[in-house]
Amino acid sequence: MDAFVYKGDAVRGEQWRALFAEEAPDIDFRLWPETGDPAEVRWLASWQAPSELIAEFPNLEALFSLGAGVDQFNLVQLPEQVSLVRLVDPGIIAGIVEYAIFAVLALHRDIPRYLQDQREGVWRERKLTPAAERRVGVLGLGELGRAVLEALGPFGFKLHGWSRSAKTLDGVECFCGEGGLDALLARADILVCLLPLTPDTRGIINREAFAKLPAGARLVNLGRGGHVVQDDLLAALDEGRVSAAVLDVASPEPLPPGHPFYSDPRIILTPHIAAMTHPQSAARVVIANLRRAQAGLPFEGLVPLDRGY
Numbered sequence: 001m002d003a004f005v006y007k008g009d010a011v012r013g014e015q016w017r018a019l020f021a022e023e024a025p026d027i028d029f030r031l032w033p034e035t036g037d038p039a040e041v042r043w044l045a046s047w048q049a050p051s052e053l054i055a056e057f058p059n060l061e062a063l064f065s066l067g068a069g070v071d072q073f074n075l076v077q078l079p080e081q082v083s084l085v086r087l088v089d090p091g092i093i094a095g096i097v098e099y100a101i102f103a104v105l106a107l108h109r110d111i112p113r114y115l116q117d118q119r120e121g122v123w124r125e126r127k128l129t130p131a132a133e134r135r136v137g138v139l140g141l142g143e144l145g146r147a148v149l150e151a152l153g154p155f156g157f158k159l160h161g162w163s164r165s166a167k168t169l170d171g172v173e174c175f176c177g178e179g180g181l182d183a184l185l186a187r188a189d190i191l192v193c194l195l196p197l198t199p200d201t202r203g204i205i206n207r208e209a210f211a212k213l214p215a216g217a218r219l220v221n222l223g224r225g226g227h228v229v230q231d232d233l234l235a236a237l238d239e240g241r242v243s244a245a246v247l248d249v250a251s252p253e254p255l256p257p258g259h260p261f262y263s264d265p266r267i268i269l270t271p272h273i274a275a276m277t278h279p280q281s282a283a284r285v286v287i288a289n290l291r292r293a294q295a296g297l298p299f300e301g302l303v304p305l306d307r308g309y
């Protein structure tokens with residue numbers, strides 16, 4: 001029998017166990033730390049995987065990330081024979097789409113300022129900009145960026161997107177590569193980050209990038225905290241270059257008490273909750289992928305290690 005090890009919190013682990021028992025009884029499900037004979041383990045699902053963990057399973061074929069990103073893994077530590085597979089989960093996509101719509105609409109409608117007015121007891125109307133006059137620029141046109149752009153379509157915003165390789169998307173002006181970044185930034189009244197965190201994208205939303213945005217632009221970060229140079233964001237807010245931001249991610253997480261993001265009225269901050277991995281949907285995605293492996297098909301969400309995402 002093929003053995004699969006789940007290494008995560010015990011409560012979710014039991015939910016995974018129940019789902020495997022129901023939908024994949026032929027797969028020998030093991031809940032960490034009761035992993036049985038390590039030589040029988042073909043697959044491991046984990047939030048993180050220190051090198052000793054991988055070394056423990058000599059016949060490991062695949063490591064499944066329990067999140068959409070893989071930046072928490074040290075890719076150089078992975079033995080060649082182990083495939084790294086990220087979670088392409090409809091539950092995560094739905095969560096990100098909901099949050100992105102909330103954030104873009106909140107920024108489009110100046111909600112951070114109105115919240116501040118409310119706290120100060122001020123009744124003040126501001127000019128309403130029609131959606132058709134607002135440009136939304138999305139960094140990252142992967143599973144999440146594309147889903148967000150599709151969901152934004154009906155609101156009538158002007159949509160722009162940026163990716164590493166060239167893309168064509170209905171109703172979206174697409175840019176690519178380093179050369180395309182400036183063009184995207186110049187068109188982003190609301191900039192939404194949905195990039196993976198890699199050496200190329202770390203710190204990409206920095207002072208130089210802020211300077212290329214239209215004056216008073218707004219930022220939504222749904223990627224990773226490491227994408228934004230946080231001191232540069234505070235400076236850009238102070239200079240009026242950026243007028244408001246919605247941040248679901250930060251660096252480090254959790255942000256230490258007293259960090260300026262907590263008390264800045266121009267920032268709406270949430271503790272990395274835009275999307276959560278639900279056992280019901282994630283376990284089914286992984287089971288479907290194990291079936292692909294058993295049928296000799298490539299994994300969905302296989303991460304090319306040289307690309308890093």
Ligand SMILES: NC(=O)c1ccc[n+]([C@@H]2O[C@H](COP(=O)([O-])OP(=O)(O)OC[C@H]3O[C@@H](n4cnc5c(N)ncnc54)[C@H](OP(=O)(O)O)[C@@H]3O)[C@@H](O)[C@H]2O)c1
Binds near residue numbers: 162163165197200249
């Ligand atoms: N806040 C949360 O709760 C939460 C939840 C889930 C995920 N996330 C974050 O969202 C990220 C994106 O997820 P996804 O599933 O959409 O990933 P994905 O399908 O791998 O897509 C990544 C996109 O980013 C582009 N990209 C990567 N490196 C680039 C570079 N150097 N320059 C330009 N474009 C680049 C890719 O370009 P190509 O199309 O050319 O490959 C692709 O379009 C995850 O890695 C994770 O960090 C956050």
